[in-house]
Amino acid sequence: MPATSSDLVQLAWANLVRTGSTAFQRVEEDLKRLGHPPLSWYDVLWELERAPEGALQQSEVQARILIAQYNFTRLLDRLEKADLIRRVPCKIDGRSNVLHITDTGRALRRGMWPDYDAAIFEHVGRHLQEGEAETLAGLLGKLLPDRGKLPLKTRQSSRGAGT
Amino acid sequence: MPATSSDLVQLAWANLVRTGSTAFQRVEEDLKRLGHPPLSWYDVLWELERAPEGALQQSEVQARILIAQYNFTRLLDRLEKADLIRRVPCKIDGRSNVLHITDTGRALRRGMWPDYDAAIFEHVGRHLQEGEAETLAGLLGKLLPDRGKLPLKTRQSSRGAGT
DNA sequence: GTGTTATAGATGCAATTGCATGTAATTGTC
DNA sequence: GACAATTACATGCAATTGCATCTATAACAC
Structure with missing residues (x-):
């Protein structure tokens, strides 16, 4: 069971990676030129803003934007320092935080x-x-089988997209 | 001329970025687990290996793999230190190098x-x-209009895909 | 209850990246 | 040919990322 891919699949792979990263960079570059922060900031803010009270569990947000846990902590450090969000210790679960958008x-x-x-x-x-x-x-949706609804012990990083 | 996108385009955008980066990470993670180096190494080696004499101008390779110039210099530093390529000063053009795969x-x-x-x-x-x-x-191919055949003064970075 | 394991989040340190800028060689201009 | 502009590549330094590991709380097993 060699599990080899056809030329068409290889082309799809190559175009997927190239196009995905290039489009992302171009969009982010446009925003930066206009004085905006990175898209990862947008993603976090958007998740919070569309949540009921403008607040969510930190782990909830993390799972949605696909970022490594240790990078997420630091991203939040920056957002908090810029007064865009606040981290409030959760009263139900002493380990976790609730994030509020300001x-x-x-x-x-x-x-x-x-x-x-x-x-x-x-x-x-x-x-x-x-x-x-x-x-x-x-077609792109078919490629994301969600990896078993993610028990998300996410130790890897990623880029998320917001709408 | 608002230049606003439809919901379908926004979904395509979101899936493109998510799927592209996720697929890339998963593939690279698999390779790493098997003891292999990053895909960027593969890309450079592959470009050289399929070139006529296993050699190309440094700038040629850089243009093909879509990476920031300053990152490319450093990537080559690592490849050279690992004895995977050699940088030879070009005799025709004193500014450039010719890269040889070992x-x-x-x-x-x-x-x-x-x-x-x-x-x-x-x-x-x-x-x-x-x-x-x-x-x-x-469809992915339609999204990469090559930006005017790239005079490539590439000061931005990217990820390239190899085959 | 006590001990073990799992989960949420944070952090020290090394490696990589981004940004600005530097150096050297080449091309174009008159 | 002298000189400004361009091109190819390199580098110092700050910011970000990856990796390993740590702390603290919660959940589970008995």
């Missing part, structure tokens, strides 16, 4: 979105018809 | 490929039919 945080995210949206259009939407976008999203 | 380098790349291939199958090929792989590769 007004400053909400304002920052709101301010980023129009430029983020425009960048997505420029580097992705512009090149695809609606049907193509749907097909692409569907 | 026998050790060839052997390393050859040794990586079966495991790399298997990882691509595990994390990509396995989830797609041939036709789907073709469609996916095609």
